Structure formats: C-alpha cells, structure tokens
Amino acid sequence: MAWNETQKRTLSGAAYALVVLVVVTRGAQPFLVFSAVASFYTAREIARMKALPWVSRLALMAYAVGGFYLGLYWALDGQPSINDGSEGYQWERIGVPFFLIWASDSFAYLGGRWLGKTPLAPLISPKKTWEGAAFGAAGTALTALVFGQYWPQWSGAWPSWVLGLLVAVAAPVGDLLESYAKRKAGIKDSGVFLPGHGGWFDRLDSYLLVGWVLGCLGWLQQ
Numbered sequence: 001m002a003w004n005e006t007q008k009r010t011l012s013g014a015a016y017a018l019v020v021l022v023v024v025t026r027g028a029q030p031f032l033v034f035s036a037v038a039s040f041y042t043a044r045e046i047a048r049m050k051a052l053p054w055v056s057r058l059a060l061m062a063y064a065v066g067g068f069y070l071g072l073y074w075a076l077d078g079q080p081s082i083n084d085g086s087e088g089y090q091w092e093r094i095g096v097p098f099f100l101i102w103a104s105d106s107f108a109y110l111g112g113r114w115l116g117k118t119p120l121a122p123l124i125s126p127k128k129t130w131e132g133a134a135f136g137a138a139g140t141a142l143t144a145l146v147f148g149q150y151w152p153q154w155s156g157a158w159p160s161w162v163l164g165l166l167v168a169v170a171a172p173v174g175d176l177l178e179s180y181a182k183r184k185a186g187i188k189d190s191g192v193f194l195p196g197h198g199g200w201f202d203r204l205d206s207y208l209l210v211g212w213v214l215g216c217l218g219w220l221q222q
Helices: 005-025 028-047 054-075 082-086 092-115 130-150 160-185 200-221
Strands: 119-121 125-129
Touching: 005 028, 005 092, 028 054, 028 200, 054 092, 054 160, 054 200, 092 125, 092 130, 092 160, 092 200, 119 130, 119 160, 125 130, 125 160, 130 160, 160 200
Parallel strands: none
Antiparallel strands: 119 125
16 A cells, blocks of 8 residues: 555654654663764754855754753753763653644644634745644643643743743744745755654754753753
8 A cells, every 4th residue: 555645744753753752761861862863963954954154054053952952951950961860860851842842733733724814924834823823832831731730840840831831932933943944945854864754953943942942941940
C-alpha cells in the first residue's frame, strides 16, 4: 500500500515524539546528547542558508545554540554542570514543555479550523490566525494546569498555567521566526531530517524560543 504525504507526516511525527519522550525520560546524559546533536545539525542547516547575509546566519546560529543550551539549563534546574545536575534531573521539567509545544500546535490548528478568520502573519505564515492562536493559548494553559496537578515539579516556583501561557506564546513565535528566515532564504524546508517535516530547524523551531524563555526564567529563580 502506498503512503500519502499526510500518512508519512503523521507516522514520522509520532516516531519523533516517541524518541523525544524516551530520550528525556532516560536521564540527563541522553538529553545532553540529544541537545548537542540537535544543536550541531540545526546550526549546520542555518549555515547553509546561503541567501541570508552571513550576519543573519551567525545570529540565527547563536540563537539556536543558545536555545538548546538554555533548555538543558532548565532541565537541570540551573545546575552548573551535567555531573552536578544528573542526580537532580527530573524529566518532567523538559518533558512537559515538549508536550505543551505539541498541545499549542494542535489546539491552534483546531481553533484555526473552527474559528479562524483573522490572519496572524499573512506574509510569513498565511494559515495562522489570531483566533487559532487564542484557542491554542487557552488550550495550552489548561493542559499545563492539568500537568501541574500530577507533576508540579515541572514548573519550579512558577505557576504551571503561567508557564503554559508563555509556552503558548513562545512556540508559535519561534515557528514564525523560522518561517521568516526560510522565506528570506528562498527555501521550503531547512533540511531533510524527518520525512514530511523537513529539517532539524523545522522540527525544533518552537522549542528553541521556549528554551530561551524557560532557561531565562530558571536563571531568575536562582
């Protein structure tokens, strides 16, 4: 049986989500390896966007590497090194944000389908709407609140619903930033990492800005 593009995208997306969940639940070292590998390949994809000025590529590479580092910093609860953070590593601190990113994308898609009328950023991503974004934010905050009842440690000293709202804002903005960079570079996908989803930058664009937000909040908590 031949697979259509939607089926390939769904299957590869599910496989990716499963791999991420296995990685984050296995401990600090596996997540460190994932972050290092993803950081390298994302930066390499950005470096290959030759149509962008070198200053823009350098800034985007720094942004990407910083997002992975700060995501790791949040996961380790601000510990200064991987060795110091391994014993205190709690997979929920980074696993829940991944769930919330996926929830944000799903709720925004559903809200856009049901209610979407007003374009959010028509020149960058024509399918995104303000109504979808609002529905996504509400759904993500509610999801964060539910996760907070079972795993309150994921949000540290911050109310879980507040971090849910921040993720709901940061995730689509990170996606728009990557879409804008691709439009300027004249490319459809940043790479060919995941069938139906593009490259590493395509798949992790939302996580990068979420990593910046959570990492900075983790630094403020110290």
